[in-house]
Amino acid sequence: MSVVTVGRVTRSETPMEGPTAERHGHGLVQDEPLIFELGGWEKTGVDLPEPSLDAGDLAGLTRTAPIGLPGLSEPETLRHYVRLSQKNHAIDLAMYPLGSCTMKHNPRLNEKMARLPGFADIHPLQPQSTVQGAMALMDQLSHWLKTLTGLPAVALSPKAGAHGELCGLLAIRAAHEARGDARRRVLVPTSAHGTNPATAALAGYTVTEIAQTPEGRVDLADLAAKLAPDIAAVMVTNPNTCGLFENDIVEIARLTHAAGAYFYCDGANFNAIVGRVRPGDLGVDAMHINLHKTFSTPHGGGGPGAGPVVFSAALAPYAPRPWLVSGPDGFALEEHQEGEAAEAFGRLCAFHGQMGMYVRALAYMLSHGSDGLRQVAEDAVLNANYVKARLSGALTAAFPDGPCMHEALFDDTWLEGTGVTTLDIAKALIDEGFHPMTMYFPLVVHGAMLIEPTETEPKREIDRFCDALLGLAADAKAGDVARFKEAPVRAPLRRLDETAAARKPRLRWTA
Amino acid sequence: MLAVIGAADIDALFRDVPASARLAGPVDLPAHQGELEVERALGRLAARNRPAGAGPFFCGAGAYRHHVPASVDHIIQRSEFLTSYTPYQPEIAQGTLQVLFEFQTQVAALTGLAVANASMYDGSTACAEAVMMAARITKRSKAVLSGGLHPHYAEAAWTLAHSAGVATTRLPAAVDHEAAVIEAIGPDTACVVVQTPNVFGTVTDVSAIAEAAHAAGALLVVVTTEAVSFGLLKSPGEMGADIAVAEGQSIGNALSFGGPYVGLFACREEFVRQMPGRLCGETLDAEGRRGFVLTLSTREQHIRREKATSNICTNSGLCALAFSIHMTLLGQTGLKQLAEINHAQARRLDRALSGVPGVERLTPRFFNEFAVRLPKPAAEVVAALAQRDVIAGVPYARLAPGAGMDDVLLVCATETTPDADIAAFAQALTEELAR
Numbered sequence: 035m036s037v038v039t040v041g042r043v044t045r046s047e048t049p050m051e052g053p054t055a056e057r058h059g060h061g062l063v064q065d066e067p068l069i070f071e072l073g074g075w076e077k078t079g080v081d082l083p084e085p086s087l088d089a090g091d092l093a094g095l096t097r098t099a100p101i102g103l104p105g106l107s108e109p110e111t112l113r114h115y116v117r118l119s120q121k122n123h124a125i126d127l128a129m130y131p132l133g134s135c136t137m138k139h140n141p142r143l144n145e146k147m148a149r150l151p152g153f154a155d156i157h158p159l160q161p162q163s164t165v166q167g168a169m170a171l172m173d174q175l176s177h178w179l180k181t182l183t184g185l186p187a188v189a190l191s192p193k194a195g196a197h198g199e200l201c202g203l204l205a206i207r208a209a210h211e212a213r214g215d216a217r218r219r220v221l222v223p224t225s226a227h228g229t230n231p232a233t234a235a236l237a238g239y240t241v242t243e244i245a246q247t248p249e250g251r252v253d254l255a256d257l258a259a260k261l262a263p264d265i266a267a268v269m270v271t272n273p274n275t276c277g278l279f280e281n282d283i284v285e286i287a288r289l290t291h292a293a294g295a296y297f298y299c300d301g302a303n304f305n306a307i308v309g310r311v312r313p314g315d316l317g318v319d320a321m322h323i324n325l326h327k328t329f330s331t332p333h334g335g336g337g338p339g340a341g342p343v344v345f346s347a348a349l350a351p352y353a354p355r356p357w358l359v360s361g362p363d364g365f366a367l368e369e370h371q372e373g374e375a376a377e378a379f380g381r382l383c384a385f386h387g388q389m390g391m392y393v394r395a396l397a398y399m400l401s402h403g404s405d406g407l408r409q410v411a412e413d414a415v416l417n418a419n420y421v422k423a424r425l426s427g428a429l430t431a432a433f434p435d436g437p438c439m440h441e442a443l444f445d446d447t448w449l450e451g452t453g454v455t456t457l458d459i460a461k462a463l464i465d466e467g468f469h470p471m472t473m474y475f476p477l478v479v480h481g482a483m484l485i486e487p488t489e490t491e492p493k494r495e496i497d498r499f500c501d502a503l504l505g506l507a508a509d510a511k512a513g514d515v516a517r518f519k520e521a522p523v524r525a526p527l528r529r530l531d532e533t534a535a536a537r538k539p540r541l542r543w544t545a
Numbered sequence: 546m547l548a549v550i551g552a553a554d555i556d557a558l559f560r561d562v563p564a565s566a567r568l569a570g571p572v573d574l575p576a577h578q579g580e581l582e583v584e585r586a587l588g589r590l591a592a593r594n595r596p597a598g599a600g601p602f603f604c605g606a607g608a609y610r611h612h613v614p615a616s617v618d619h620i621i622q623r624s625e626f627l628t629s630y631t632p633y634q635p636e637i638a639q640g641t642l643q644v645l646f647e648f649q650t651q652v653a654a655l656t657g658l659a660v661a662n663a664s665m666y667d668g669s670t671a672c673a674e675a676v677m678m679a680a681r682i683t684k685r686s687k688a689v690l691s692g693g694l695h696p697h698y699a700e701a702a703w704t705l706a707h708s709a710g711v712a713t714t715r716l717p718a719a720v721d722h723e724a725a726v727i728e729a730i731g732p733d734t735a736c737v738v739v740q741t742p743n744v745f746g747t748v749t750d751v752s753a754i755a756e757a758a759h760a761a762g763a764l765l766v767v768v769t770t771e772a773v774s775f776g777l778l779k780s781p782g783e784m785g786a787d788i789a790v791a792e793g794q795s796i797g798n799a800l801s802f803g804g805p806y807v808g809l810f811a812c813r814e815e816f817v818r819q820m821p822g823r824l825c826g827e828t829l830d831a832e833g834r835r836g837f838v839l840t841l842s843t844r845e846q847h848i849r850r851e852k853a854t855s856n857i858c859t860n861s862g863l864c865a866l867a868f869s870i871h872m873t874l875l876g877q878t879g880l881k882q883l884a885e886i887n888h889a890q891a892r893r894l895d896r897a898l899s900g901v902p903g904v905e906r907l908t909p910r911f912f913n914e915f916a917v918r919l920p921k922p923a924a925e926v927v928a929a930l931a932q933r934d935v936i937a938g939v940p941y942a943r944l945a946p947g948a949g950m951d952d953v954l955l956v957c958a959t960e961t962t963p964d965a966d967i968a969a970f971a972q973a974l975t976e977e978l979a980r
Binding site: 066068069070073074075076077078079080082083084085086087088089091092094095096097098099100101102103104105106108111112114115116118119120121122123124125126127130132135137139140143145146147148149150151152153154155156157158159160161163164165166167168170171174178181182193194195196197199200204207227228229231232233234235236237238240241278279281283284307309310311312315316326332333334335336337338339340354369370379380381382383384385386387388389390391393396397399400401402403404405406407408412415416417419420422423424436437439460461464469470475493522525526527528529530531532534535536539540541542543 | 546547549550551552555557558559560561562563565566567568571572573574575576577578579580582583584586587588589590591592593594595596597598599602604606607608610614616618619620621622623624625626627628629630631632633634635636637638639640641643644646647649650651653654655659660661663664666667668669670695697698700701703704705707708709710748750775776777778779780783792799800801802803804805806807817823824825826827828829830831832834836837838840841842843845846847848849850851852853855856857858859860861862863864866870872873874875876877878879880881882883885886888889890892893910912927928931936939943944946960
């Protein structure tokens with residue numbers, strides 16, 4: 035038993051069992067085994083007192099076999115995770131131009147604020163009189179979101195963008211059902227992100243696709259033709275996944291409403307228009323906002339996100355619980371639906387949503403203000419158009435005419451005859467020190483490369499990225515195919531065999 | 546830059562926006578502020594909340610206050626973890642991917658099941674996804690939810706299931722009757738959903754429920770909201786669960802007023818291709834070195850679109866990382882000891898409250914939380930004790946106002962609950978009930 039009961043556990047020990055790590059590192063990159071190959075089964079890196087009472091009263095209900103998880107001391111733990119961290123690309127390291135993902139800088143003030151005990155150490159169910167500041171923060175965040183979108187209501191609780199889509203569609207469904215109008219289909223453009231049709235299906239709808247024009251926008255004639263009486267909603271991303279503003283959006287909304295359907299806007303790309311355009315002015319009925327995109331909460335290697343949904347007056351009564359209300363005794367959370375609220379669709383998740391993300395997002399909003407947020411959109415669009423202009427000579431822009439919004443989309447026409455693919459370009463960019471752009475999305479463009487620099491990239495870094503990509507383009511056209519097929523050669527690992535991983539999945543460590 | 550673009554000004558880049566929708570100036574919100582001002586503004590809001598650690602505090606019911614070692618928060622704030630995206634380019638995301646592989650292994654071991662995914666939004670949405678997954682596997686369209694299931698979980702499951710045409714039967718609130726679900730199993734039952742420890746804190750061996758469900762061709766979904774209990778109690782897998790879901794907040798993550806948290810999701814091997822969410826798998830690189838990738842993505846929305854197993858696009862990556870680091874520091878030895886301390890503190894709380902006249906414990910077997918019946922409405926007592934700076938727990942009626950349990954209070958103690966606070970709680974409760 036190596037549990038130390040006095041003082042901090044900072045002493046490393048050689049594990050009693052398990053293979054020793056044969057591999058080592060090179061330069062600053064260390065090979066690192068799994069914790070299961072490093073730790074001791076009896077070791078722990080935390081110093082806990084002995085329990086003051088035994089668990090004899092739970093006889094027959096307790097585990098009999100060991101769990102099977104090793105422990106590491108604190109220094110071993112730090113080293114394990116620091117070594118692993120150094121195998122990740124990060125925004126703080128270099129440009130991360132994933133289109134539609136909005137990998138912007140994450141201000142550290144946001145992190146500091148979210149960790150204040152008054153936000154981090156409060157329980158979702160403690161008496162509401164003791165969390166008035168938390169509810170005031172939710173109220174302020176709601177005010178900013180409503181004002182920026184020009185819509186009168188917001189549901190804060192959705193935990194991610196796709197969760198927000200679900201929230202919006204369920205409210206739309208509840209609104210139709212309240213009128214006894216059971217509609218069965220949702221219209222989604224072919225360029226939509228996969229979550230749109232997946233969400234529509236989850237909300238009980240079948241999906242019909244809307245065609246796209248050669249200019250990369252919703253085909254109005256096709257939309258009008260498909261707006262049948264059983265269409266519950268039209269889901270449009272704006273700016274869309276081609277990086278273009280839907281210039282017919284007001285007409286899309288009008289046609290949608292004329293058909294008795296609601297207009298859902300996927301707000302994943304709100305970053306491009308925040309402070310300059312209010313979706314409410316465009317006729318939008320519901321839109322989710324990814325706080326982890328537009329409002330800079332960190333992506334954290336894949337979450338947590340937050341996806342509040344703003345609603346028009348028509349849909350506001352159908353928003354999910356809980357609601358924030360203000361009364362003479364301060365703020366209160368309406369956690370149960372009664373009376374008029376009984377028409378709403380219910381509860382999306384336990385408690386009140388992603389408070390930690392609300393704090394970060396509000397810190398970002400207060401820091402930028404109405405003036406700074408407007409500049410966010412302007413700089414994001416400026417940077418994307420600069421990328422488009424710099425690369426268009428060598429690459430082929432998917433929609434060369436006119437400006438793009440926050441991201442520049444290229445197809446793979448320029449690679450024809452080179453033997454090099456979009457995937458190869460992406461992998462070669464890794465060797466140049468950059469994270470690749472979004473590739474093969476949207477599906478409507480062949481070999482798509484979607485580049486979103488965001489507003490927080492300095493011009494110098496954007497130029498570095500463009501120079502690297504132009505260099506690769508020259509190499510590809512010069513016929514240096516082998517270099518691309520080998521890439522990456524400078525990353526911690528070479529290309530990984532994803533087919534083998536899926537064929538015989540190994541999803542956990544086994545001895 | 547404008548010259549390179551060939552645009553006269555910024556406005557020219559927004560020319561596709563209809564003129565009627567272009568805002569001429571900033572919206573009606575305050576102008577930007579410096580870091581000091583923002584800190585002051587948010588600090589003022591934070592100061593209007595009473596942190597759990599500021600005095601006696603006994604709330605559980607799905608969110609738990611535990612001590613998180615300092616190194617956990619240090620590591621998750623490293624840029625390479627904090628500011629990276631979903632690991633779509635595995636060659637430069639091995640850090641995140643190896644963590645997810647280790648996380649999946651940890652969750653599988655804790656739940657006693659073969660496979661776990663890379664996390665869900667939280668426990669409640671994991672529960673809802675489990676119901677949907679059971680319906681896909683069994684091709685049946687009904688789910689039975691126990692009366693001990695956390696009411697928020699039951700409501701979240703209803704929302705998702707209802708929208709997809711899966712009916713849910715929610716049994717009446719019951720402190721100690723998870724097995725009531727057996728009576729409700731019918732030929733079209735896809736799954737029964739039980740919770741242990743349940744929302745009243747009751748610990749149940751669900752093995753008999755598993756047998757009954759399986760005999761009827763239904764699956765058993767076991768929910769756990771207090772992940773530290775895995776250190777002491779029989780695992781869901783050991784008791785026959787087909788799917789185990791849990792709230793992982795307790796390990797590595799702050800209370801944070803309800804989120805962000807991290808959902809744990811595990812199942813038997815044969816169901817892996819019906820799982821929602823992301824999965825990380827082991828493979829080799831072009832030089833034969835071990836590496837990790839996201840895998841089985843043909844289940845997911847970006848490939849399958851409307852035929853996907855779920856619309857999930859995000860997991861709870863950073864919270865899963867915090868969970869995994871804390872779990873690595875604990876190891877099985879530390880987790881067991883932590884669980885024993887929690888149980889011991891809850892027993893001390895029980896002893897103290899049992900000495901308060903008029904207070905009756907309802908929960909027969911508990912881990913670190915239990916329900917008591919008070920001689921007054923629990924909400925009134927909680928409000929009164931809050932005036933004395935004692936956060937006394939969660940009135941069950943706050944979770945389910947119509948259950949006829951207005952006098953039931955849910956209380957919890959963890960390793961962070963000092964004996965002196967337990968004594969202060971008992972003293973204040975005694976005085977309040979005597980008024």
